[in-house]
């Protein structure tokens with residue numbers, strides 16, 4: 497019995513790759529089989545560097561799940577370029593570095609199982625509003641393109657309620673908008689690093705858990721800016737050369753936030769403790785490389801869950817429990833929580 501069980505388990509764990517018939521010359525194809533009697537398999541196909549003028553769609557084996565078509569100088573994506581046999585089963589598609597300037601409205605419409613789409617390193621300025629309709633996308637990389645404005649509604653017609661992670665870093669975004677009209681946009685993670693936004697875009701209504709605003713020309717963060725992002729866990733506002741002020745109550749409403757990165761904001765020199773109002777779950781605060789050099793002693797009353805604060809160069813502060821004086825009359829020890837830093841004179 498034990499032997500049979502062992503046999504079964506080792507069969508289950510067995511993963512092996514085999515060569516693929518019908519692999520287009522110039523592509524690399526690989527099948528990974530696993531499961532009992534190889535009941536599951538993934539076909540990975542890599543067709544790179546074909547250059548302009550190659551016939552699209554490039555033929556791929558039926559049942560291909562992962563396709564890398566990066567660096568093929570594809571140019572504008574037409575409705576037929578991704579409509580060949582084998583494309584309908586794709587779960588993951590890499591179209592990065594292809595000089596894509598335009599996407600026609602039905603370019604992706606055959607990709608009914610597509611979860612991961614990489615369109616990074618292209619020249620996109622816009623997307624047709626319904627180009628993702630019916631796709632079960634969970635990860636979309638649009639970084640290093642030329643978007644100046646972006647309508648998040650493009651993710652409204654996703655076929656399922658799975659959360660989607662969107663990378664829009666390294667674009668030219670000055671605005672980001674959406675018209676919800678009762679729809680739900682399942683955008684859970686949004687990376688807006690290195691864009692041209694001069695204020696935090698309005699993101700109320702998104703179930704965001706991760707937001708990155710690094711390297712934008714934002715000068716001031718205003719009261720209530722993040723008020724409706726109650727699911728946000730991680731917020732990064734780092735490397736803002738022009739950020740001078742964060743108003744009191746700016747982070748109000750971020751009741752789930754655990755990590756706040758405010759590092760490398762050189763013009764940010766003072767922080768009113770009331771800035772931190774409402775950050776009841778915050779565990780980590782990073783102020784390193786900012787102009788903030790000391791912390792008010794009542795910081796812990798504003799940040800009840802904080803574990804560590806970083807500031808200056810390699811200055812770390814931790815919450816520690818200090819044993820209070822022994823009260824003879826009461827016969828008990830009082831515990832006091834204090835911030836303890838590895839450098840003296842930080843907490844005033």
Ligand SMILES: *[C@@H]1O[C@H](CO)[C@@H](O)[C@H](O)[C@H]1NC(C)=O
Pocket residue numbers: 639663665666687688689706708
């Ligand atoms: C956001 O974008 C930056 C720059 O492209 C990258 O370094 C970072 O890993 C991204 N974050 C996530 C969660 O994808």
Ligand SMILES: *[C@@H]1O[C@H](CO)[C@@H](O)[C@H](O)[C@H]1NC(C)=O
Pocket residue numbers: 734759760782783784785806
């Ligand atoms: C704080 O930010 C700096 C600069 O971005 C980074 O190097 C450091 O690792 C961060 N520290 C923590 C504790 O996250």
